[in-house]
Amino acid sequence: MANAVANPVLQLAGIRKSYGSGETESEILHGIDLRLERGEFAALIGPSGSGKSTLLNLIGLLDRPSGGQLFIDGEETGRLDDTGLTRLRGRRIGFVFQHHNLIPAFTAEENVAMPLLVAQGRPDTGMFVKAGKLLDQVGLADRKKYLANRLSGGQQQRVAIARALAMSPSLVLADEPTGNLDTHSADDVFALMREVNVQLKTTFLIVTHDPRLAHRCDRIIELIDGTIVADQPYPP
C-alpha cells in the first residue's frame, strides 16, 4: 500500500511515437518525460499539430508508443496485450471528450453507470446508486432518466464528467472538454472538474487551446513539435 501511495499516477519515460515506416516514417513525439502526482490539475497546451492528442491517446492507453515506458499507478503498460490495456484503462482512467461524448441510446444515468456495467458485465442496483450520486454531484439529479441526446451541450459534458468518475479513476483525461460549449457552460464545466479534483484528489490532465482555462490550472505543460518545451506550476 505504501508503495502504491509513493507511485505517481502517471509517469512517462522517453515516450516516442512515430507513424509510417522506412522513408515515410515521421516521428510525432520525441522522447517525452512526464510525471503527474495524485491530485494534480494540469493543462496540456500547444498549437495544433504539436502532438497533444497523440500524447493524450498514449496516456489513455488508446494507442501504443513506438518507444519509451509508460506507467499508470506504477504499472508498466508496455507488456500488456489489448485486453490488459483495455481493463487497465477501464479501471484507472476516465475520459472526457470534446464531441460525441455520450451514447445516445442510453439515459444520462445509464451513461454514467456504463463503465461499471462494462467492467462488471451485468447491471446491479449499486451501480445506479453510484450513478445517481455522481449525477447529483454534477447538478443533474433531475435529468437522470433523460436520453443523452435530449440534454444540452453543457449538460452532456457534465454527464460525461460524472461518467469519467464512475470507476473512481486515478486519472481523468479531458480533451478540449469545453471546446464545444459557450463561455458560461465552459466555466461551469471547468469549475466542476476543479471541484472533483479538490474533493476526491483525482488527477486531471486537460488538453486545451483556451489560455483562459489553462491559467486556471495548477500546472501548465506546453508541447511544441512533439517536445515538452515548458512545464511549470501556475502561477509561476
Added chain:
Amino acid sequence: MQPWMPFEWIAAVRFLREGRMQSVLIIVGVGVGVAVIVFMSALLSGLQSNLIKRTLSSQAHIVLLPSEESARPQVANEHTALLLQKQAQRLRSIDQWQQLRDHLQTWPEISAVSPVASGPAFAVRGEANKSITLLGIVPERYDQIISLSERMTAGELRVGAGETVIGIELAKDLGATVGDKLRVATAAGASETLTITGLFDLGNKGVNARNVYVGLRTAQTLLDLVGGVSNIDLALYDLNLAETLALRIAGETGLTADSWIKTNAQFVTALTSQSVSSNVIRFFIGLSVAFGIASVLVVSVIQRSKEIGILRAMGATQAQMLRIFLLQGGIVGFFGSLLGSALAWSFLLLWQLMARNPDGTPLFVIGVEPGLVAIAAGGASVVGIISALLPARRAAKLDPVEAIRG
C-alpha cells in the same frame, strides 16, 4: 435495464431499438425470406407425402418374391453347341414362408408382414370376362400393409371361403355389386364361384379394375399353390429405409426383395429432383437473407463507430464489442424467423382455403410443423450470427482513436 441481462445484450438491444426503422426493415426482410422457405418446405413436404401416400395406397413397401429360376448350363465342348434359353418363370411358393414371416415380424424396422398368394386369373360374369390379379390374403395382416378396410366403398372386407372383395372399376365392368356372384378361373383350368362381399377404391383405376381379393386358402387352391405363398408383403416404419432393408433381406434370405423405391424409380427420381431444386432455392434465399443482415450491420458499425470508440475507451474489450454485434445479427435473425413463420402460416391457411378439389375437400393436407418453425428460428438465428461475423469483427478491430475522432 434488466438486472439479469449481460452488458452485451443490453447494448445490442438498445442499438437495435435506437435504429428502429433500420431494424424493422431488416427483420421484415429476414421474415419474408424465412416465410418463403417455411412455406415452400411445408408445401413441398405436404405435396410429396401426399404423392407417396397415394402411390403406396395400393403397394407394399417391400415385396419378397422367390428368386428367379435359371437353367443350369451344360459345359460346352468341341462336340456340343451350347444354346442357353432363359427358363420361363412358373408360379412358385416361397420356401419355409411361415418361419420367414415370423422371423421378419421380429425386425424392429418392420411394422407389418403379410403373406400373399397371387397370380393371374379371369373374372367371369355372364358374357363378360376380365383379366385380373387374384390375391389371396389374410385380411387382418394385409390391412396393415394396405388399409383396404378404410377404402371399402360398399360392403365390408370379408374374404372367407367362397367370398371375394373387388375394385369398383371391375364391379362396373362386370355390372356386379355386393351380394352378386362372380366366377374366377385360372389359365390352368381351376375355377370357383365367389360371392362379392365388398367393393374397394384404392384411388388407382388400374388397381381398381385388376385386383380381386380372396382368402389365402382360396387363392392357394385356385393357383395351385397349396400351403404356399407367392410373395410376402412388408410395411416399414420408415419408408426411406425400404431400399436398404430390401438389400439386407435379399442378402439374408436369398429371395428377390423389391422395394417401393426400386419399383417406382422414376417417381422417386422426380421427388428427389424436386427436393434438390427446392434446396437450391432455399439455399439462395438463405444467402440473400444473410447478405441483407450483413449489409445492414456493416452500415450500423459505420454509423456507431464513435459509440464503439467511446465504449472501448471506457474499458469494453474487443470480445465484448464482437459479441454486441453478433447478438444483433442473432436477434434480427430470430425475430425475423418468428415473423416469417407467422407469415408462412398465414400463406398456408390461405393456400388450404384456395387450393381445393372439385368436391370442396382440401387438395392435400399441409401444416406448419412446430419442428419446422423451431428449425427456421434456430437456422435464421445462426445465419444472423454468421452474417454478423464480418461486421462484428470490424467493430471489434476498430481503432478507438480513429473511432472517437470519426
